[in-house]
Amino acid sequence: MSLSPEHLIIAPILIPFFAGALMLVYDERQRRTKLIIGLIAVTAMLLSAAELLVRSKGSELTGGNDIGFYLLSDWSAPFGIVLVIDRLSAMMLVLTALLALPALIYSAAGWHRQGQHFHSMFQFLLMGLNGAFLTGDLFNLFVFFEVLLAASYGLLLHGGGQLRIRAGLHYIAVNLTGSLMFLIGVSLVYGATGTLSMAHLSTLVWGLEEQPRALLQAGAGIMAVAFLIKAGIWPLSFWLSTAYMASAAPVAAMFAIMTKVGVYVLIRLSFLVFGAAAGVSTGYGALVLITGGLATVAYGFLGVLASQSLGRMAAHLVLVSSGTVLASAGFVLEGAGTGILAGALFYLLSSTLATAALFLLIEPMSREEGGIAALLALTADAYGLDEREEQPEVGLAVPGTLAVLGLSFGVCVLALTGLPPLSGFIGKLGMLRGILAAELPVPALGWAFVALVILSGLATLIGLVRIGIQTFWATESEPPRVLALEIAPVLVLVSLLFVLTLKAEVTMRYMQQTARAIISPTIYAEGVLGAPRAADGRESSP
Amino acid sequence: MEIVLSLAIGVLAASGIWLILRPRTFQVIVGLCLLSYAVNLFIFSMGRLTMAAAPVMPRGGFVDPTAYADPVPQALVLTAIVISFATTALFLVVLIASRGVTGTDHVDGQDREP
Numbered sequence: 001m002s003l004s005p006e007h008l009i010i011a012p013i014l015i016p017f018f019a020g021a022l023m024l025v026y027d028e029r030q031r032r033t034k035l036i037i038g039l040i041a042v043t044a045m046l047l048s049a050a051e052l053l054v055r056s057k058g059s060e061l062t063g064g065n066d067i068g069f070y071l072l073s074d075w076s077a078p079f080g081i082v083l084v085i086d087r088l089s090a091m092m093l094v095l096t097a098l099l100a101l102p103a104l105i106y107s108a109a110g111w112h113r114q115g116q117h118f119h120s121m122f123q124f125l126l127m128g129l130n131g132a133f134l135t136g137d138l139f140n141l142f143v144f145f146e147v148l149l150a151a152s153y154g155l156l157l158h159g160g161g162q163l164r165i166r167a168g169l170h171y172i173a174v175n176l177t178g179s180l181m182f183l184i185g186v187s188l189v190y191g192a193t194g195t196l197s198m199a200h201l202s203t204l205v206w207g208l209e210e211q212p213r214a215l216l217q218a219g220a221g222i223m224a225v226a227f228l229i230k231a232g233i234w235p236l237s238f239w240l241s242t243a244y245m246a247s248a249a250p251v252a253a254m255f256a257i258m259t260k261v262g263v264y265v266l267i268r269l270s271f272l273v274f275g276a277a278a279g280v281s282t283g284y285g286a287l288v289l290i291t292g293g294l295a296t297v298a299y300g301f302l303g304v305l306a307s308q309s310l311g312r313m314a315a316h317l318v319l320v321s322s323g324t325v326l327a328s329a330g331f332v333l334e335g336a337g338t339g340i341l342a343g344a345l346f347y348l349l350s351s352t353l354a355t356a357a358l359f360l361l362i363e364p365m366s367r368e369e370g371g372i373a374a375l376l377a378l379t380a381d382a383y384g385l386d387e388r389e390e391q392p393e394v395g396l397a398v399p400g401t402l403a404v405l406g407l408s409f410g411v412c413v414l415a416l417t418g419l420p421p422l423s424g425f426i427g428k429l430g431m432l433r434g435i436l437a438a439e440l441p442v443p444a445l446g447w448a449f450v451a452l453v454i455l456s457g458l459a460t461l462i463g464l465v466r467i468g469i470q471t472f473w474a475t476e477s478e479p480p481r482v483l484a485l486e487i488a489p490v491l492v493l494v495s496l497l498f499v500l501t502l503k504a505e506v507t508m509r510y511m512q513q514t515a516r517a518i519i520s521p522t523i524y525a526e527g528v529l530g531a532p533r534a535a536d537g538r539e540s541s542p
Numbered sequence: 543m544e545i546v547l548s549l550a551i552g553v554l555a556a557s558g559i560w561l562i563l564r565p566r567t568f569q570v571i572v573g574l575c576l577l578s579y580a581v582n583l584f585i586f587s588m589g590r591l592t593m594a595a596a597p598v599m600p601r602g603g604f605v606d607p608t609a610y611a612d613p614v615p616q617a618l619v620l621t622a623i624v625i626s627f628a629t630t631a632l633f634l635v636v637l638i639a640s641r642g643v644t645g646t647d648h649v650d651g652q653d654r655e656p
Contacts, residue, residue, distance in 0.1 A: 139618055139621070143621065143625070146625045146629065149629070150628070150629060150632065153629075153632055153636075157636065157639075162643045162644060162651065165636065165639050165640045165643055165644075165651075166640060166644070166650065166651045168636055169567065169636050169637065169640050169649065169651075170649070172629075172632070172633050172636055173562070173570055173574070173633070173649075176574050176626075176629055176630070176633060177562065177574070177577070179625075179626070179629070180574075180577055180578060180581045180626075183581045183584075183585060183622055184581055184584060186585075186618075187581075187584060187585040187588040187615065187618070188588070190588055190614070190615065190618075191588035191589075196614075
């Protein structure tokens, strides 16, 4: 078998899979080796994701939208499982890898020492995320969801303690129920249409008769509940803030993208199945996305105002971000033009990076006397770990701690509130411009969206500035001792925000093309169904 | 047969949902198990109900697909059973840990004041 460039598509799934499995061979004490394997794997993932991104941009010939396919076991499309890489998936892959690298570096400062198998679970989480972004098959999507959920259960409990166990119990119960809903939805869709391939589904929808159409819509609705739980839409989001707050800092930073998996799947499936070409079913569920999204933003910003700790505030900011994106996806599904979607995708990128940075900042900012050494001693005690094995490395402390912390915090605030000049502003501006230009069936909803986006920015500003004043200006204690390993990942994320701002034009153009590709699902569907098998290619050119 | 199967799924799902909403962790896990049985039966029934029909077709020639059971839901249900079994086992571990740490089997880790 020759190694053709197509095989790169499966690399983001295989790399973390093998890396995670390889780590299991090593003893729990060889954390440094595990860390190195993890770093190599994440770097390789980042490189392959970047290459896939460049490839899916395509050339002038393909209209700037080149979709890649990978037929597993060489079964042709509606019968076998297919992996699909297009602009949207490639963007999410790159975002995942960009978050994973800082989170992994941060964990090296101490967190990975506080429980078993941190690095393996981290890799399996990445495998599940990448698989969910790549797959083109509904049941395969379920399997990858379970992979990422199972890893996230372990990671959420990482570090132990009563708060984590209680939050983990709720988190697991909610997500198990969600998975069961997902299964009911998938099987209803299969019963109604006889297919599980997303592309095949999108070509079948417009020709469905009354009865199977009702079943399909019911199935899609039930399935959507599972994704909406993940995305944290308002009435289904009460588990989220406690779980995110309780999890260890590097885990919380990765969880910032877990809500985005739900958002990604909703965007992908809504436009593929109930997009413009769906006949009677066009726009199914758009109103739920809009009203649910708006309610989530409202709940999120009230939560931000009410929160007393930075952790809970950051969790509510995650809600604001996914609510905003969901609502704008709903507007576009109603037929409001691609400008909003492009803005929303840009906003998704910038807000995910900023919330992840915020989750990593929580610990250095709220560190009391004694710092990480006391923390380590405490948990080592609780776990009965052998403390002699490895003294906590007393790393390089950063000079001018308060200045560095304060400036990074300030950048996060600017990006999250959407104030110029940083990237959050550009995304929000794109969404607002799109919504004002669009002719909506219910204009009041559009105005509600505008008001909520602006108000949520204000609430974020008030909440975060309050915390900032308490931590940086109104404190009299000695500045906290922060390791270089802890601040470097934050700086990486912050500089990514700057890059996003400086390269805004290029990124925005990419997002616009992506949005245009999303709302015309026929390219995706025809491409997948017509994907050539490798065996056929060999027969024609021996 | 349709009535029997739909009754079975309905009763399992209803008792599962009732138990999930109860305050004790053990009730929740039994509820999740019952609900997953209901879902597995439901997936299975989505391949249409057939009696005494093999799911695998013979090789070559024309075969009448109506004489065979749909193999896809059977494959799906196997995967679903394995996954829900594994995640339920994981949940059981967390449940026991929670009981050990908090000393109560209430889902919130503390009994509500009467």
